[in-house]
Amino acid sequence: MSLNAHIFHDDETNSPKVAGTLRDVTEKRNNEKLLVEAKLLAENASRTKSEFLSNVSHELRTPLNLVLGYSDILLEGDANSLTEKQRKYVEAIKTGGTRLLDQVNSLIYISEIETGSAKFEPTVFFVPELISDIKRITGSIAFKKRIAIEFNIESNIREVYADVSKFKTILHHLITNAIKFTPDDGRVSVNMCLDNEHNLQVTVKDTGIGIAEEDMNKLFKPFVQLDGSINRKYGGTGLGLSLVKELVEMHGGTIAVKSKVGEGSDFTFVIPFRNPVSHN
Template identity: 35%
Template sequence: MGTKLKKTYKFAFYTSSLLTLVLSGLIVIYELVFHTVIWSSVLIYALVCFIASFFIIQYRVEHFIYRRVKSIYNSVSLLDAASLRKDSITTDMASLKAEVEKFAQDKKLEIESLKVRENFRKEFMGNISHELKTPLFTVQGYIMTLLDGAIKDKKVRKKYLKRASKGVDRLLYIVKDLDMITKLETGDMTLFREDFNLNEVIENVVELIEMKATKKNIEVEVISPEDAVMVSADQERIQQVLTNLIVNSIKYGNRDGYIKVSVEEFNEDKYSIKVQDNGIGIEEENLPRLFERFFRVDKSGSRKEGGSGLGLAIVKHILEAHEEQITATSSFGEGSTFIFTLQKTKPTTTKETTSKLGLFF
């Protein structure tokens, strides 16, 4: 604190001292010439001069610097003079410089953050418009064809209506996923926490995706403890997490490949669940964006496979709602591995609870 005061008032101190010496010297000379010198009066006079000079100089210099710096702020469009606080200005030029540099750096970071958000918004709008326009144009094309006369042909009418129905189903699928991820991000989705056997959920998921895996002759192997793996979570949402991860592995998997779903103890409180495949893999530069909405590693092939492009984003948000994390590792051309954790059932917990958790994106 002493160093700060010495730095801050250095200019005022030396200037006041100089003025005090000059004025006191003049008084001494005056009294020597005309009267006898009264040293006690000279000392009192010097002290009063020093104190008065110090505060006047300090105030004037601060006021001068504030006005000059504020005029600089006004002349530079990047900085905002309204945010300049008068009480933060001192005669210490090093502190003043640091304050201005910090202000400019903060503004620069703010501008960069806004640019990133703007780019993300543009990319998101472009992606969602692309996802929606494909089924919309499909439905519109079939309906227009029917209206142009094809409706009179029963065979054509039935075929085109079925195709239009598939397009509508695709739209509903995308809108449903968008609604879910919005609720997850805003914390409006309620999680129903309960104790359940994770092995049974994995078995159900494998049965559900069996047809998809069979089409590409992909073998799905489950490696889990024989005893019940009891976890505390929202069973329906965890089933969705596993479904999205396994379906994603099938989508990007090689024909005649494999998918391994393994469960093991992570620590005393949690289990670790791993979904591993030997598919096309993910390039290293794409890994940081893997859980973004509508981000696709293979922008052409994945669209043929369908999906909303929100699967992994939903997975990430569901697990964050459970206060869990998911990680992804991959070697391009060799496959990918997704690992997440779940809370073990506590021995004393017998009552089901409902929780509503906020999310951060």
């Protein structure tokens, strides 16, 4: 029960009196209790889901690394050790395994972010080496679609102080996404520079199918595909861009997109450019 009372002066009797209201708040308290219980159940379910995804993903990553490792050994061996058909099969295994490993790693990152266990581990790394790795990883995908990838890195950007693993994941997802949604014989460019406020600005531009204005607000939501038919044609789980946004924000940065249907998209992320010299 809830009681509200106040004292007032009765002019007719010239004496103080008390007026009040008595309300039954049992239903309100019960509803509040149900809301708290529902919130706790939802948080527990989310935590259980994240832990399950993380455990399964880690279990998948070990055998996948073995598959990819032995695929590399076969492909890098004696040129005459595999027939042309066998080499084609091994390349298909490596391509499929690499795609699956990317998804597994994305699930692990998402799970760690949701459970609060994700660690930000910045270090100084050499930009040309990272770009070389990115070219090697994305080159074969672009080659199959005859897509030209151009990297434009300002000469004064040689070293960067950031979480190299997460920075590489951001670039990898944005570039492979650009390749995936760009028709054959298209173009993808990666531009890295310092903006007017001395932040590191990276733009991945493509000549792809573009994104409708009404779909912009769905881009960075996890497990969301903009269109079912697009999902069937291009594949994917809808994890890439949501993960990219989380990783950019872990660096204290922001990400934005400009796009026009039929003309392509520009994804730009900006993170603080910390002086590498002071961190060596």
